[in-house]
Amino acid sequence: MPLTTQIVLFDGFDPLDAIAPFEVLAAGSDEAGDGLHIEFVSAEGPRRVVSGTRGMALEATAVLDPDLPGHIVVPGASGPIDGDPDDGVDTIPVLLNRFSQSTAGPLLKRALDNPEVTVATVCGGSLVLAMAGLIEGRHAVTHALGMELLEATGVKAVHARVVDDGDLVSAGSVSSGLDLGLHLLHRQYGSHVAHAVEVLFAHERRGTPWLSPTADRAAGREEHA
Template sequence: MLAQIILFDGFDLLDALAPYEVLGAGGYVAGGALQVEFASFEGAREVRSGINGLKIPATAAIEPRRADFMIVPGAAGPVSGDAPDSIPSLLSRAVSSGLPDVLHQAMAKPGLTMGTVCGGSVLLGMAGLLKGRHATTNHLGLDALAATGAHPVAARIVDDGNLVTAAGVTSGLDLGVYLIERHLGPRIAHAVEAMFQFERRGTVWRAQGPEPRPW
């Protein structure tokens, strides 16, 4: 299996690096069953992250036909405003590229799981991919997510079938562990948790079971 972590200019470092590390570890303890790579729409290039500008090399183009997982991070910068380095501006530029077309192809591919961390779900929503879907994001972005037609859920991980979204920045660790558990099994996921001395937090939200009444 192959996981592609999607990089775009201004991406949040931890959003991308946390699932990269966790999924890579899962692939290792599973005997090479999962490979992980950084990819960009433009192909192999150095991609500048947000805030501190650290560059990370993408080694491949985004290719839905090759991938079994794709993870879309959010952006890093001021949370509001129209400055060029603000999160809304960075996400808008990513959506204005050819990235949405490739993400549409990916989400239409049977068997491919699309994951997001933090504002990555807002990016998908801005691209028109989350209408009617349950998703989460950083608590500061839930209204922006709702404005795209998604159904925002204030949970750390939301599983909506081929779409698995994670909330704030550090939840990328939880996303990686959950995807390993879901696709490689709980023993592999537990081995990764033990290696990282990290335990996934909270209940994974799904649209299943009885509707809870208000407190």
């Protein structure tokens, strides 16, 4: 059964956080020829989802399914950093917290409990999981401006472009969605597919991914197999 990558959209999401992994994973699947299914989903089901950047919208075509083997990618939010929520200003922390407390929270918990699913995040996506109380004690990264908040929730914040904690993979700033996608390709298909997509996109991954000891040993076995 082909794996599925579900990219979760929510009101106020950051467009590049969603599009960058989509493009990279689609190109990698084409290179590998395995028919990886990639779709935009939402916790509410099919709907038009408006991002936080000038009203740009994407179409969610299905409901988030935590039982599907594969990846679930959680983007961050786009919006003002400063402002008073009491005055109706939807700052990025407000958008992320609202999503974390929505019907998506229990679905993401089920995904993290599913050994056949890898949950991946871009930028503020890890804060969504942290605000929902789902990754306390886990290793993760977020945007530089959110690292203190990540630590305050009990997450072991790691200053790296990509942090691989086994079934939880996170990436830092907005553009790191490209690197997240390439890292997932490397994990799933090997370095030759990831490299082919790097050449196609004229983008080389930045920095060394931080791997948990378990993930590091597994990667080492794969590379030398």
